[in-house]
Every structure is written in structure tokens, then in C-alpha cells.
Amino acid sequence: MSSPSVDILLETKRDIKKQVRVNIVPHITERLPVAEFDTSVVDLVADDDSTGENVDILIGNDYYAGFMRQGKKKIQDELYLVDSDFGWLLSGNVENLEHTTRQENILTVNTYCHCHNSSCPYFTEPDLPLRNIDIKFLWSLECIGINDSPKATRQDEAVKHFNDTLQYINGRYEVTWPWIEYPPQLPVNFGVALGRLKSLINRLDPAMLQEYDDILKEQLDGNVIEIVEPHNSDILHPVHYLAHHIVKGEGKRGRIVYDASIRGSGKKSLNECLYSGPSMLEDLTALLLKFRTKRVAIVADVEKAFLQIGLQEKDRDVTRFLWSTKQNGKIQ
Structure with a gap:
């Protein structure tokens, strides 16, 4: 005005x-x-x-x-x-x-806002939120540090990216990584992954190594993982190798865990290159209250839930890892 x-x-x-x-x-x-x-x-x-x-x-x-x-x-x-x-x-x-x-x-x-220029004889239109007289938004500014910014947050961007890129291919949902920037400042990390593998093999006993090998073979047969050729300069998208180890509880089968937090000198880790996204875990108090509202409660679990989601081909090469086959000791 x-x-x-x-x-x-x-x-x-x-x-x-x-x-x-x-x-x-x-x-x-x-x-x-x-x-x-x-x-x-x-x-x-x-x-x-x-x-x-x-x-x-x-x-x-x-x-x-x-x-x-x-x-x-x-x-x-x-x-x-x-x-x-x-x-x-x-x-x-x-x-x-x-x-x-x-x-x-x-x-x-x-709301009126005067020109900062003394030669201007008029009021000028103020910036948001005063321009639209959005009272709810105006009061929310007093909660800075408690409420989220009115602009889209990184979590919002990660969710939008997930929804926009999700695909259903050959009976499996496939996603892409929510990169903060692309291409990422991500090292190949082959040397670190190789060193960690050698240390892992030397540390595990034969029974644990056999169990490790069996788990990877099952994942290979189930198309959870795949064997790839060594990386070369012809690959245009990022390539990154992950270290890994096995976690085993007493009386339970082992579970392979990949380390996405390792970084090279002056470089970032895979975790640092990705939006974390919002926490989508259900509120435990609400779950307990819902559990008590009906006569019969049913509990279900998705077997190896995280392994049911695939990565689209262009993003798979940042999750490469090394393993030594038992038959010939060859690392691949």
C-alpha cells in the first residue's frame, strides 16, 4: 500500500x-x-x-x-x-x-512500514508475515527454537524426494538416496574397506566365517545383493565401498551391519552426504493405549524389513562392499 x-x-x-x-x-x-x-x-x-x-x-x-x-x-x-x-x-x-x-x-x-529513505513520503508494503496479516504465523515466530521454520525443512525435502522417486520394479519397491548435493563429495574408500575386511577375517573363528558366508549367499540368491565388476573410470556415477561386520546375539543368528560413517581424509562419509529424514517411529505410549482398546491384539513382523527395499541402479555403486570367497580366497 x-x-x-x-x-x-x-x-x-x-x-x-x-x-x-x-x-x-x-x-x-x-x-x-x-x-x-x-x-x-x-x-x-x-x-x-x-x-x-x-x-x-x-x-x-x-x-x-x-x-x-x-x-x-x-x-x-x-x-x-x-x-x-x-x-x-x-x-x-x-x-x-x-x-x-x-x-x-x-x-x-x-501494519504499516515506512520507507527507510527519508526522501520517500509514502508507506511501503512490509515483508512477510506482516504483508498478509497472517496472525497465526506472526505468533509462531515468537516460538523460534521450539517450532520448525515455516520454510521447508530438510526432513520435508527427504520425504518429498522419497515420494517422487519411489518405483515398483519386479515385485520390489526401489528408492534412490536423498542426496544433500549431487554429485556428493564421497571417496571411493576401496583401501579402507579392504583393510577392514582383512582385519575382520583374521578376527573371526571358522564357524563365524562360515555363518557370515552363508548369510551373504542367501542374500545373493534372494537378489538382495549382487556381484559386480571392479570399478573403473567408465562409471559416471559415484562409487563408494563400505566396511562391514557381523553382530550376533546369544542363541541367535548373526546379522551383517554396514558402516556408512567411515570417511576418507578431507572427504565426507555416506551418512554425511544424505538427508536423515524425519523419525517415523510410532509413539510408544499411543501404541500401548491402542493395544488395550480391543479384546484381541495381533502382532506381526516383516522379515528382514530393510532388505525388502531395493536401491535403484544409479545409486547402488555407493553401497559396494568386499568379501573373500571360502573356495579360493579371492576377494570380490
Whole structure:
């Protein structure tokens, strides 16, 4: 919006004249409550209710100090009379005063923003959120550090990327990595993965190595993993090797865990190159309450749930790993 500015001369009840520059706007605010109090304690009251509750002029901080004086009288807790060129002004909390006209649960917001350029005689349109007078958004800014930013967060971007790239191919859902940037600053890491494999083989006993090999063969037969040729310069997309180890609980079969946090010198790990995404775990309290609402509860589990999701071909080469076959000891 734009609004012309004019110079006006104010003459107060104390015969003080001051010239101020004001902008002409169609509306300042709704009517303000008027409090009644004992006026005999001061010589001149600025607002004696003779002009009603309407607001005709709003004086900003650029002129406010010039009108105020030093005098101050306490009427009650949190309520004072302060002296000004207009007379004594009521300042503070008037809710506890008797005979006070009130308008409950009413909030009026009018927003005007003046040009920073002194030569500009107009108000200018403010930035968001004031431009749209979005009150809910305006209040939410007071919770910075508690509420999320109104802009799309990284978690939102990760979810959108997942929904946009998800594909169903040959009876399996396939996804792509939610890269923070592409191509990523990701090292090949072949040397680190090879060193970790040799250390792993030397550390495990024959029975554990056999179990390790059996698990990988099952995953190979189930198309969870695949054998690939050694990387070369003809591969245009990123290539990265992961270290891995086996985790085995007492009385349970082992589980292979891949280490995506290793990084090369001056490079990032695979984890650091990806959006983490939001936590989608169910609230445990809600689950327990739901569990108690019906007579019969059924619990189900998806076997090897994470292995049921495939990676699209262009992103598979960043999850390469090395293994030594038992038959010939060849690393592939």
C-alpha cells in the first residue's frame, strides 16, 4: 500500500505547539477502552473522555520522547499517571479499575512500514508475515527454537524426494538416496574397506566365517545383493565401498551391519552426504493405549524389513562392499 504524508501542527491543552509529520491511513485501530479514575490528583488530564474512544492520531517513537515529561504518580499496582505536554496520561494495567469499558477477546492488528529513505513520503508494503496479516504465523515466530521454520525443512525435502522417486520394479519397491548435493563429495574408500575386511577375517573363528558366508549367499540368491565388476573410470556415477561386520546375539543368528560413517581424509562419509529424514517411529505410549482398546491384539513382523527395499541402479555403486570367497580366497 502507499499513503501520502503531511506536516501538521499539534496544539496541546498546555498551549504547546509542535509540528510533526504523519501519514494518512484509512484506519488506525479499533476503539480503545477508557478507564475512569480520580482526576483531582493532577492538574490536567490528557484524556477526559470528552472525545470518545476513537483514535485519531497515533504518535510513534520518533516523537514520543519529545512529548513526555518527568512526572509520574502511582495510582495502584501496575498503574500510573505520567506527565506529558498533552496532560497526565494513564499508563499500565487498567483491568482492575472500576467503571472501565472493556472489549473482551478482541485483537486488532494494523501494519504499516515506512520507507527507510527519508526522501520517500509514502508507506511501503512490509515483508512477510506482516504483508498478509497472517496472525497465526506472526505468533509462531515468537516460538523460534521450539517450532520448525515455516520454510521447508530438510526432513520435508527427504520425504518429498522419497515420494517422487519411489518405483515398483519386479515385485520390489526401489528408492534412490536423498542426496544433500549431487554429485556428493564421497571417496571411493576401496583401501579402507579392504583393510577392514582383512582385519575382520583374521578376527573371526571358522564357524563365524562360515555363518557370515552363508548369510551373504542367501542374500545373493534372494537378489538382495549382487556381484559386480571392479570399478573403473567408465562409471559416471559415484562409487563408494563400505566396511562391514557381523553382530550376533546369544542363541541367535548373526546379522551383517554396514558402516556408512567411515570417511576418507578431507572427504565426507555416506551418512554425511544424505538427508536423515524425519523419525517415523510410532509413539510408544499411543501404541500401548491402542493395544488395550480391543479384546484381541495381533502382532506381526516383516522379515528382514530393510532388505525388502531395493536401491535403484544409479545409486547402488555407493553401497559396494568386499568379501573373500571360502573356495579360493579371492576377494570380490
